[in-house]
Amino acid sequence: MVRQLSFLEFQAWFPDEDACIRLLLDRRWPDGFSCPKCGGRSGDLLKSRAYTYECRGCGRQTSATAGTIMHRTKLPLRVWFWAAHLMATHSNGMSARQLAGQMGIAYSSAWLLEQKLRRAMVNPNRDLLEGVVEVDQTEMPFRANDDPDTPLKTGKIIVIGAVEVRDRTTGKAQKPKAFGAKYLDTLSGRCRLAVISSNEAVHIHSFIRANIAPGSTLVTDGHASYPGVDGYRHDPRVVGNMAAHIPLKWIHRVFALLKRWGLGTYHGFRPEHIDTYLNEFAFRYNRRFYRHVSFEAVLGIATDHAPLSYWDVTGRDNPRKGRAVIRRNPQKRRTVDKAGDG
Ligand SMILES: [Zn+2]
Numbered sequence: 006m007v008r009q010l011s012f013l014e015f016q017a018w019f020p021d022e023d024a025c026i027r028l029l030l031d032r033r034w035p036d037g038f039s040c041p042k043c044g045g046r047s048g049d050l051l052k053s054r055a056y057t058y059e060c061r062g063c064g065r066q067t068s069a070t071a072g073t074i075m076h077r078t079k080l081p082l083r084v085w086f087w088a089a090h091l092m093a094t095h096s097n098g099m100s101a102r103q104l105a106g107q108m109g110i111a112y113s114s115a116w117l118l119e120q121k122l123r124r125a126m127v128n129p130n131r132d133l134l135e136g137v138v139e140v141d142q143t144e145m146p147f148r149a150n151d152d153p154d155t156p157l158k159t160g161k162i163i164v165i166g167a168v169e170v171r172d173r174t175t176g177k178a179q180k181p182k183a184f185g186a187k188y189l190d191t192l193s194g195r196c197r198l199a200v201i202s203s204n205e206a207v208h209i210h211s212f213i214r215a216n217i218a219p220g221s222t223l224v225t226d227g228h229a230s231y232p233g234v235d236g237y238r239h240d241p242r243v244v245g246n247m248a249a250h251i252p253l254k255w256i257h258r259v260f261a262l263l264k265r266w267g268l269g270t271y272h273g274f275r276p277e278h279i280d281t282y283l284n285e286f287a288f289r290y291n292r293r294f295y296r297h298v299s300f301e302a303v304l305g306i307a308t309d310h311a312p313l314s315y316w317d318v319t320g321r322d323n324p325r326k327g328r329a330v331i332r333r334n335p336q337k338r339r340t341v342d343k344a345g346d347g
Pocket residue numbers: 040041042043044045060061062063064065
């Protein structure tokens with residue numbers, strides 16, 4: 006895991022609005038200002054309109070926040086940056102209540118801010134899971150109202166999840182084996198989560214089709230709703246007396262982390278917005294080795310060629326060197342790679 010920045014370190018990098026604007030400008034115009042209308046290369050930052058350049062050639066005004074989720078915001082950029090940083094990199098994210106307290110803003114502003122950030126956490130072009138994929142369902146306790154002290158009701162929300170199995174040695178997709186063979190020495194790859202209204206086959210099959218590439222090997226328990234999904238190789242495991250976490254190790258790990266997060270950070274999810282929370286969880290889980298990238302992705306400022314920046318300088322890179330991103334050759338850097346597509 007990449008160590009996350011402390012609040013003090015974050016403050017040192019983004020001490021004021023100007024520092025945030027510099028990062029935005031860096032990302033939008035890595036080679037210096039370029040007017041989208043006339044192509045002119047000289048412009049001036051306006052004093053009268055925040056984050057906006059005026060072209061010296063044609064007078065066109067272009068905002069550095071255009072096309073990002075911060076466009077036309079009334080909140081300071083530092084609030085956005087810190088919230089995005091926490092949600093992208095803090096292993097537990099942060100509830101709106103905690104964020105409101107930390108930033109000194111109203112709960113309603115913090116809640117809306119987090120909803121916007123969560124919506125930026127799903128990459129519409131994300132690839133399907135592939136290879137050997139564990140699939141299982143679980144039941145989540147939920148909270149009927151906003152009062153954290155009300156006891157949780159249980160058993161009403163069914164969450165289905167899928168997670169890729171990777172080979173520990175190569176870090177790549179696990180090669181499928183004969184039915185029933187054990188997968189040892191594995192790592193967990195990307196995950197996907199969704200709420201389903203029941204355990205019927207129709208819901209389970211549509212989740213599988215929406216999230217897992219055809220031809221993949223599905224490792225499941227013996228639940229009656231899995232068989233019959235066409236186009237996949239189904240390898241059910243009879244769990245029986247064996248603890249269920251043995252054949253479905255990674256998806257059970259994901260569910261355990263998800264539940265701990267829901268209880269710890271939110272004192273239980275409420276059913277209304279649970280999908281956005283599941284996406285937030287999957288986003289962070291899938292990018293746990295790429296956290297500096299996820300910060301920029303959440304803000305909507307990730308670009309294909311990033312200049313030397315704060316993240317470059319801090320050097321908080323992927324511990325699995327060479328597999329991701331990064332730094333030494335900024336021109337070739339791809340910001341969102343396959344392992345981090347949410
Ligand atoms: Zn111009």
